[in-house]
Amino acid sequence: MSVTEIREHFPTFEKELIDDIEAKSEIRSFTAGEQLMRTGQYFKSTMLIVEGLVKVYREDDQGNEFFMYYLQPGQACALSMVCAVKQETSQIMAKAVKDTEVISIPLAYMDEWMGKYKSWYHFVLETYRARFEELLVTIDHIAFRAMDERLEFYLKKHVQTLGSNIIPISHQEIADELNSSREVISRLLKKMEQLGKVKLQRNSIEVIHLS
Amino acid sequence: MSVTEIREHFPTFEKELIDDIEAKSEIRSFTAGEQLMRTGQYFKSTMLIVEGLVKVYREDDQGNEFFMYYLQPGQACALSMVCAVKQETSQIMAKAVKDTEVISIPLAYMDEWMGKYKSWYHFVLETYRARFEELLVTIDHIAFRAMDERLEFYLKKHVQTLGSNIIPISHQEIADELNSSREVISRLLKKMEQLGKVKLQRNSIEVIHLS
DNA sequence: GGAACAATGTGACAAAAGTCATAGACCAGG
DNA sequence: CCTGGTCTATGACTTTTGTCACATTGTTCC
Numbered sequence: 001m002s003v004t005e006i007r008e009h010f011p012t013f014e015k016e017l018i019d020d021i022e023a024k025s026e027i028r029s030f031t032a033g034e035q036l037m038r039t040g041q042y043f044k045s046t047m048l049i050v051e052g053l054v055k056v057y058r059e060d061d062q063g064n065e066f067f068m069y070y071l072q073p074g075q076a077c078a079l080s081m082v083c084a085v086k087q088e089t090s091q092i093m094a095k096a097v098k099d100t101e102v103i104s105i106p107l108a109y110m111d112e113w114m115g116k117y118k119s120w121y122h123f124v125l126e127t128y129r130a131r132f133e134e135l136l137v138t139i140d141h142i143a144f145r146a147m148d149e150r151l152e153f154y155l156k157k158h159v160q161t162l163g164s165n166i167i168p169i170s171h172q173e174i175a176d177e178l179n180s181s182r183e184v185i186s187r188l189l190k191k192m193e194q195l196g197k198v199k200l201q202r203n204s205i206e207v208i209h210l211s
Numbered sequence: 212m213s214v215t216e217i218r219e220h221f222p223t224f225e226k227e228l229i230d231d232i233e234a235k236s237e238i239r240s241f242t243a244g245e246q247l248m249r250t251g252q253y254f255k256s257t258m259l260i261v262e263g264l265v266k267v268y269r270e271d272d273q274g275n276e277f278f279m280y281y282l283q284p285g286q287a288c289a290l291s292m293v294c295a296v297k298q299e300t301s302q303i304m305a306k307a308v309k310d311t312e313v314i315s316i317p318l319a320y321m322d323e324w325m326g327k328y329k330s331w332y333h334f335v336l337e338t339y340r341a342r343f344e345e346l347l348v349t350i351d352h353i354a355f356r357a358m359d360e361r362l363e364f365y366l367k368k369h370v371q372t373l374g375s376n377i378i379p380i381s382h383q384e385i386a387d388e389l390n391s392s393r394e395v396i397s398r399l400l401k402k403m404e405q406l407g408k409v410k411l412q413r414n415s416i417e418v419i420h421l422s
Numbered sequence: 423g424g425a426a427c428a429a430t431g432t433g434a435c436a437a438a439a440g441t442c443a444t445a446g447a448c449c450a451g452g
Numbered sequence: 453c454c455t456g457g458t459c460t461a462t463g464a465c466t467t468t469t470g471t472c473a474c475a476t477t478g479t480t481c482c
Contacts, residue, residue: 060351114332128343132293136346139353143275146468146469171429183470190432202429202430203478358438381458393459395439397459397462401460401462413449413460
């Protein structure tokens with residue numbers, strides 16, 4: 001991991017912090033589909049995303065999963081930070097969607113830098129705030145919105161995150177992530193296609209325009 | 212606010228921190244039913260609960276509200292902390308359930324103490340973690356559970372929080388907080404009464420035993 | 423090309439939750 | 453003790469979502 005690369009994705013970090021990161025952290029790579037984190041796991045480090053895309057989701061005892069949010073380069077997993085400090089276990093799962101590189105920072109420095117580097121302190125707090133807000137938006141949707149609206153929101157978010165209006169995903173996968181059933185998603189998608197909002201192909205959805 | 216009182220509710224705080232709090236914070240009182248915080252408000256301070264009980268809930272554009280969690284003495288509002296740092300607006304509402312006293316700490320010290328007092332630093336992070344976890348539990352419930360289970364959970368939480376198995380609340384209020392309708396809640400409660408789980412009175416519910 | 427499999431489409435039905443209408447029960451103030 | 457207001461009960465109905473069964477269409481790999 002070069003200084004330039006770190007600076008590119010974390011532009012607010014001051015020089016000394018970047019040096020410290022370079023000296024003390026470790027790069028870890030995950031191939032698409034690999035788990036970064038699973039329920040019940042203890043953390044010994046906190047992770048900053050440098051390359052790729054990570055999906056964060058919740059899973060209950062019966063194996064139902066539920067999509068929460070994506071992490072992109074320049075972001076960090078709030079839970080790995082917050083659990084790290086108290087040595088608590090995680091209640092969420094994270095999986096690499098694309099091939100992914102993360103900076104793995106040992107727990108000890110996480111604490112030390114909070115006092116030492118203003119930019120690190122702000123980064124950590126901003127990470128908490130951003131994830132907290134995302135959870136609130138998630139709650140809004142599942143509490144207040146019906147499935148058709150949630151599906152549109154889900155597609156919109158994917159278009160933004162992937163930077164492409166073609167989403168490579170099956171109806172079954174969407175159903176899992178929204179905790180619904182395949183038939184329901186298929187029906188809603190078909191309705192959206194008739195309204196000209198999307199175009200359906202096998203294993204992918206082309207988003208034309210959403211409200 | 213006396214040193215003894217602060218120490219009682221925040222036993223982990225070191226002596227110097229308590230002195231600082233005493234010197235620099237302000238006590239604010241709210242009567243039952245009063246709003247501590249509303250959507251869109253800017254924060255100039257962060258609040259620690261000393262006495263009473265505060266309900267934190269979410270509200271959407273159409274005025275639907277949605278119960279998130281209670282704050283009790285010894286706890287703090289994570290959002291007031293996290294928003295404070297970035298001067299962002301809040302997306303939640305907080306209301307005093309009982310008469311409530313809070314320590315109001317100006318934003319400036321919040322930051323300063325993070326570096327200065329280890330116990331403050333840990334308190335803040337633990338606050339984030341705890342609220343984050345509570346949000347995750349909330350998401351689990353609305354995503355994975357049906358209304359009957361959610362209702363039981365809601366009642367259980369109230370019994371714990373209030374320290375009494377008689378909950379003074381109307382069916383309509385419960386319906387609002389679970390984002391359901393009064394009739395649905397009435398029907399479910401009636402079913403629970405037939406199963407011997409609760410006893411219904413006007414404006415209150417006596418919890419006998421929940422699974 | 424054809425077998426085997428994955429993904430999608432669709433009708434019929436069930437279950438859960440929301441809505442509407444209406445009535446009775448309870449309570450507070452005059 | 454009557455009256456208006458709030459709270460609760462309940463049947464009938466609609467809508468949404470979930471489930472089941474089965475047909476159809478692509479895809480992959482011999």
